[in-house]
Each structure stands twice: as structure tokens, then as C-alpha cells.
Amino acid sequence: MSDQPNVIVLVADTFRPDHLGINGHPYCRTPELDAFVRRGATFDQAMVSSFPTIPMRTDWFTGRFGHPRHGWKPLDPQAFTLPKALALGGYTTQLLASTTHLLRNDFWKPFHHFDFSRGLEGDAPFARGNEPVRKLHANRRKTRMEFGRTDDKPALCDIAAHVGHRVRYEDEHHSSELATRACRFIEDNWKAGPFFLWVDSFDPHEPWFPPEHLWRAYDPDYSGEPMCHPNYSKASHYEAHELKNMQARYAATCTLVSKQFGRILRTVEDAGLFENTIVVFMSDHGMSLGERGVTGKTIIQPDELDHLAFHPEIGRLCWTMHVPERLGCKAAHPGARFAQPIQAPDLLPTVLDLCGLKPPSSVDLEGCSLVPLLKGQTDAPPRAISVTAGTGRISSADGTTFCRRPTVTDGRWTLHLSEPPKPAPAKLYDTAADPLQARDVLREHRSEAVRLHRGMLEFLRGKVAEPATLERLSAANIGLE
Numbered sequence: 484m485s486d487q488p489n490v491i492v493l494v495a496d497t498f499r500p501d502h503l504g505i506n507g508h509p510y511c512r513t514p515e516l517d518a519f520v521r522r523g524a525t526f527d528q529a530m531v532s533s534f535p536t537i538p539m540r541t542d543w544f545t546g547r548f549g550h551p552r553h554g555w556k557p558l559d560p561q562a563f564t565l566p567k568a569l570a571l572g573g574y575t576t577q578l579l580a581s582t583t584h585l586l587r588n589d590f591w592k593p594f595h596h597f598d599f600s601r602g603l604e605g606d607a608p609f610a611r612g613n614e615p616v617r618k619l620h621a622n623r624r625k626t627r628m629e630f631g632r633t634d635d636k637p638a639l640c641d642i643a644a645h646v647g648h649r650v651r652y653e654d655e656h657h658s659s660e661l662a663t664r665a666c667r668f669i670e671d672n673w674k675a676g677p678f679f680l681w682v683d684s685f686d687p688h689e690p691w692f693p694p695e696h697l698w699r700a701y702d703p704d705y706s707g708e709p710m711c712h713p714n715y716s717k718a719s720h721y722e723a724h725e726l727k728n729m730q731a732r733y734a735a736t737c738t739l740v741s742k743q744f745g746r747i748l749r750t751v752e753d754a755g756l757f758e759n760t761i762v763v764f765m766s767d768h769g770m771s772l773g774e775r776g777v778t779g780k781t782i783i784q785p786d787e788l789d790h791l792a793f794h795p796e797i798g799r800l801c802w803t804m805h806v807p808e809r810l811g812c813k814a815a816h817p818g819a820r821f822a823q824p825i826q827a828p829d830l831l832p833t834v835l836d837l838c839g840l841k842p843p844s845s846v847d848l849e850g851c852s853l854v855p856l857l858k859g860q861t862d863a864p865p866r867a868i869s870v871t872a873g874t875g876r877i878s879s880a881d882g883t884t885f886c887r888r889p890t891v892t893d894g895r896w897t898l899h900l901s902e903p904p905k906p907a908p909a910k911l912y913d914t915a916a917d918p919l920q921a922r923d924v925l926r927e928h929r930s931e932a933v934r935l936h937r938g939m940l941e942f943l944r945g946k947v948a949e950p951a952t953l954e955r956l957s958a959a960n961i962g963l964e
Contacts, residue, residue, distance in 0.1 A: 487677040489760040495740050496688040498766035500801045502737045511734040515745025520803050524815035529802035531768045532826040534873040536584050539767040546831030546848040551948035554874035554883045557589040563846045565831045566593040569679045572840045579664050580683035581657040600660045603685045605639045607646045616645045624720040626712045630788050640690040640712035658686040662743035666750040673754040686740050691732035693739050702731035715779030726773050766801040790873035792899045793890040794920050798871050812857035824869040824894050868893050868938045885952050891935040898935040900961045936963050
């Protein structure tokens with residue numbers, strides 16, 4: 484056994500924590516992941532930091548917050564990253580992914596070894612020109628149509644169905660293919676640690692084409708068009724039975740991911756690796772499935788782009804860690820739950836701390852090691868507030884908008900802000916009493932909103948946010964003067 488623990492990170496893109504059966508979902512079956520939650524320590528207030536896909540992974544990899552100044556862009560080749568840090572510490576590093584955004588944005592470059600399972604969403608690794616792309620939805624308001632895309636062009640779900648036309652059985656799906664490769668890596672390296680394995684599954688990200696027997700278990704009588712890709716717009720465009728089919732397809736894809744990640748975890752167990760392997764299961768963000776009258780996680784229409792508010796269905800993450808007992812984290816006992824807010828930049832310093840490695844003195848990490856918390860030091864939470872925000876273009880801006888639609892929480896109070904060019908009243912929720920954020924209490928507790936807003940501005944100044952960002956989010960512009 485190596486003195487240093489192995490590290491395995493399992494990422495499921497767009498997996499909502501409320502769709503784990505152990506967390507109380509009324510019908511979604513995830514027994515394999517439920518078993519891992521019982522085995523590990525779970526952070527119930529793991530929050531999105533920099534939304535969406537690539538910004539979140541940049542935060543994970545670099546231990547820094549991207550939304551104040553970085554955005555969606557390729558990984559900086561000069562950046563100090565988690566795989567680079569572990570490689571310097573003597574680890575063999577391996578990336579396995581079906582999230583092809585990582586391929587296009589250079590996330591494979593810091594790893595010794597990498598492999599991709601391609602063909603999800605709009606990714607088309609092979610031409611298939613003999614047959615036309617078939618439209619799955621006669622009413623294009625029932626699927627996502629990209630900004631600037633006209634109705635005569637195929638939607639993402641059409642492309643995915645066209646590329647994946649031969650995928651029928653569970654073992655043909657990308658999550659199964661990815662799990663097979665991960666299990667093979669473990670079988671080939673279980674005696675050769677220390678190793679770092681990052682498994683990045685695009686499932687349960689849409690479009691959802693799970694095997695029929697899985698989604699029929701949740702929606703047995705449906706006979707309409709496949710509701711396989713939300714429209715990133717109003718839920719009112721769907722009939723009730725169509726919305727139910729969308730929810731069933733998402734739940735079935737979560738079930739499939741649980742089964743495949745369960746295969747990986749069983750291989751870890753059979754190889755006797757849990758006693759010397761840190762295993763982390765995470766997601767990057769969630770997705771609205773009709774809550775608050777929308778489906779999707781942003782607004783994406785041919786004539787409009789914008790972010791949605793980061794309510795729990797979008798802004799909460801899965802984050803469960805198994806920490807070997809020999810590392811002395813007594814509070815990370817099986818089934819432990821932590822209520823302190825944590826965010827993606829905390830991953831890098833936590834893993835390095837557990838592995839006995841230190842970053843160079845020239846590296847400025849902004850995340851917090853969770854090891855004190857895992858050792859039982861609950862009197863010192865990782866941070867006073869968490870700030871969640873999006874980056875990217877919006878319909879009224881040509882370039883990147885940083886820190887869009889920020890949400891601020893201290894674990895109890897959660898403040899949602901809507902700033903220009905589409906200002907709306909700020910909203911405050913007492914999430915201790917109202918975890919689903921159904922009742923705005925800003926009028927009764929305005930002082931808490933002002934406090935959180937001031938804390939957010941202080942946070943952004945410390946992250947060298949642009950003056951234009953600070954002005955856009957000023958008290959005057961978001962209605963908290």
C-alpha cells in the first residue's frame with residue numbers, strides 16, 4: 484500500500500441532489516449512489532460557484548473562483564491545477580470523460596493519460612450524411628433552439644438522436660461505456676498507486692434517451708413525442724403529460740448513472756481500495772424540470788440569452804466524500820452530513836491537504852480546505868458566505884458578462900439578485916425554515932439582505948472583479964439602497 488491515498492473523483496453533470504433516493508425523492512431509484520452516501524460524508528449545502536459546465540470545472544481544477552473575472556474559456560496551460568499538483572506529488576493521473584466540453588477546452592492537457600466517450604448533445608464525431616436529421620418535435624417551442632438558430636435547422640436533441648441512432652441497450656449508453664473504461668483503469672492500476680482518476684459523465688445532462696424500460700418505470704402510459712430536451716424557456720409550452728415524460732426521462736437517466744457509477748464503486752471495493760482511496764461523488768449544477776414555471780437551467784431562445792435565478796433545483800450540488808479512516812478525519816464517518824456551505828474551489832485544497840501535499844507559495848488558492856471540518860472542527864466554517872453566479876453572453880451584451888444573477892447565502896439566509904439590463908426586485912429566503920425557497924421574506928428581514936449584499940461586494944472586490952461588474956451590482960442598481 485502506498486503511503487499516499489489514491490484519489491477518484493466521479494462527476495455526474497446536471498445531477499440534482501434531490502433526485503437521490505436517500506434524499507427523499509418520491510420515485511427516482513438510485514440505490515448504488517444511496518449506498519455510497521451512507522458510506523461517505525455528504526455536504527448538504529454544496530453550492531454552485533461559477534456556472535455553468537466549464538466555469539465549474541475551472542473552479543474545481545484551479546481552486547479559484549472564475550465568475551468575477553474568468554468565464555467560459557479553455558483551461559489556462561500555465562494554471563496550477565489539481566491534476567498537475569498530484570502529478571508533481573508522484574501520482575499517475577487519468578481523465579475519462581463523456582463531457583466533450585472538456586475536450587474542446589483543453590482540460591485533458593494536465594493529465595498523463597486521457598480518453599473521451601464522444602457523441603452526446605451536439606457532439607458529432609462522425610459524419611452521417613446518407614440520412615437526413617429528423618426533427619423530434621413538430622412544435623419547436625418544446626425543445627431548446629440555440630440563440631440565433633432558425634426553425635429549419637436541427638435542434639440539439641435532433642442531432643443527438645441522429646448521432647446516437649444505434650444506442651438502444653443500457654450497455655451501449657455513454658455512462659456504461661465510461662464506467663467500463665473506469666473499471667478497466669482500476670483493474671490495471673489497483674496495485675500501482677498512488678493514482679488520480681477523474682471520471683466525468685455528461686449524463687444525466689440532457690438530451691435524455693435512457694432505455695425505454697427505465698423511463699417507462701416512471702411514466703408507463705406515455706404515447707407522445709419524446710420530451711428528451713427541455714426548451715430552456717417557459718414550462719407552459721408543455722402539456723402536463725409531456726412535462727411528466729420529461730421528468731421521467733431525467734429520473735431514468737439518473738437511475739442509469741447510479742447503476743454505472745455503482746459498477747465503478749463495486750470495482751473499487753472488490754479491489755480493496757476503499758481503505759486507501761479518497762472517493763468523491765459530485766455534480767456541477769442542477770436543472771429546472773417545471774419548477775417556478777421554467778424548464779432548463781438558463782434562458783436560451785433564438786432571440787434571447789440569460790441566466791435563471793440559482794434556486795435549489797439549479798444551484799445545489801451533489802457532494803459526497805469517502806475519506807479512508809487512516810487519514811484521521813473522525814467527523815467524516817459513514818453517513819455524516821454537513822450543513823456548512825461549500826463550493827467548487829474547495830476541492831483542490833481539500834484533496835492536497837488529505838494527500839499531504841502543499842501548493843507552491845506563489846499559488847493563490849481561493850478555496851478552503853474542508854479537512855478541519857472533516858476532523859470535527861465545526862466551530863470554524865469554511866467561509867462566512869457563498870456566492871453563486873453565472874458568466875457568459877446575454878441578449879443585450881456582445882461580450883462576457885461576469886457575475887450574472889448572483890445568489891448569496893450564509894447557510895441560513897439566501898439572497899437572489901436580478902440586476903440590469905433586466906432588473907427585478909431582490910428576493911430573500913429563510914432557507915432553514917423554507918429550504919425550497921417558496922416564500923420571499925425580504926420585506927420582513929431587509930437587514931439580512933443588506934448584510935449579504937455587502938458581503939458579496941466585499942467578496943467580489945477581493946477577487947478583483949471589474950469596476951463595471953461592481954457598479955452593475957451596486958445597491959442602487961439592485962434595489963437595496
